[in-house]
Amino acid sequence: MPIAGLPEIRPGSDLAQCVVSAARRAAIRFEDGDILVIAQKIVSKSEGALVRLASVKPSPKAFALATRLKKDPRAIEVVLRESRRIVRSDHVLIAETRHGFVCANAGVDHSNVPGHDVVTLLPRNPDRSAKKIAAALCKRTGKRLAVIISDTFGRPWRLGLTDVAIGTAGLPVLLDLRGTRDRDGKTLTATVIAVADELAAAAGLLMGKSDGFPVILIRGYRYKASNEPASRIIRPAAEDLFR
């Protein structure tokens, strides 16, 4: 269910407090095991991960790319600063972020940001952000809550974006079923489910984009508490068949 009625989140907003207050107004009582999926955008805003384009001096590389892609060179410069490498630059920049996520524009985005001159960056350390928010939520509610920070990423081969986990606290990211047996007694050999991504995707169905439900509560999913970070989901380069 969405936690409706959040205020506009600004740099310095106490996100956990905003969520707890909105839940209280909506008569939602948290329970042990509840999972809060929080859109990256409001985490970035609360952390002040914003850049005013007027303050950006594009490098020659940014100018060259911007000319080719017909984009704002200042926005391209911000993408380059957030990137470890550019994976593809065709009509869109696909970048590997400094965290290791591969996504369009390294997560730099101008939607749902007040003003036409400001872009958001991904949180510097989304797992740390998730842990901080989860700790504050647990403290304020007295409940054991898990947090997923989600963003909406494209992917190769299939059209459309899906919501994925970029930061997590309190729940497993990968559910390893290898070694368990199927219904016929055969050992499963390749089944590691990306449960944090599937939870983010489920929440994404309710988030919408323009209608503003950046916090979704998931209740009833059974999991073992875990400290596994979402960064664990990044496929090591050596194991990645697609590099």
Add this chain to the structure above:
Amino acid sequence: MPIAGLPEIRPGSDLAQCVVSAARRAAIRFEDGDILVIAQKIVSKSEGALVRLASVKPSPKAFALATRLKKDPRAIEVVLRESRRIVRSDHVLIAETRHGFVCANAGVDHSNVPGHDVVTLLPRNPDRSAKKIAAALCKRTGKRLAVIISDTFGRPWRLGLTDVAIGTAGLPVLLDLRGTRDRDGKTLTATVIAVADELAAAAGLLMGKSDGFPVILIRGYRYKASNEPASRIIRPAAEDLFR
């Protein structure tokens, strides 16, 4: 919620009837708009999309690949027959299926199949299968139901598998938010959400693998009825930055 208590599905099983009967035994009443997510495996079984490895004569290419990958050449032969092209062959075969899906082993799988000598193939035309099942379900229940046939695919860059839609009937596959406005009035330019995949992912959280809930009911997701096929989600080669 899972539709528990399905019988073992065999070639010729009336899948829609099995689902309706299991739902009745579980006191689940279908409602207009309900979405049934059905694991590919039982659709393939009901359609007899099974191959007995003893009947397969591997080609020289299959033998060569099997030697390199240390796999059964007969299983590799089946993968090659199901494939339009092999995308990668390292420790695992990543193939583009004849439908255009990119996944491990072209969807050929030996888990949850009785006997050690039998593999399942993906349904020949999963959209047609979904339409057929949806029509039978609607006829038997008198309700407007949508169907997603899901499978569990890996993906580049991120570890773990997620459930995706390979066949659909009655609901949109992609939700195009381009042209709508965000909270601040800016037009969203790149937001097409893969809702069928997100619904499949949500259902995947309940399917498990070995504990056998191959049919999940999703209720309460609002959508416009649509005839958009899941094949629509296959990214056209010309638009795919990752080829």
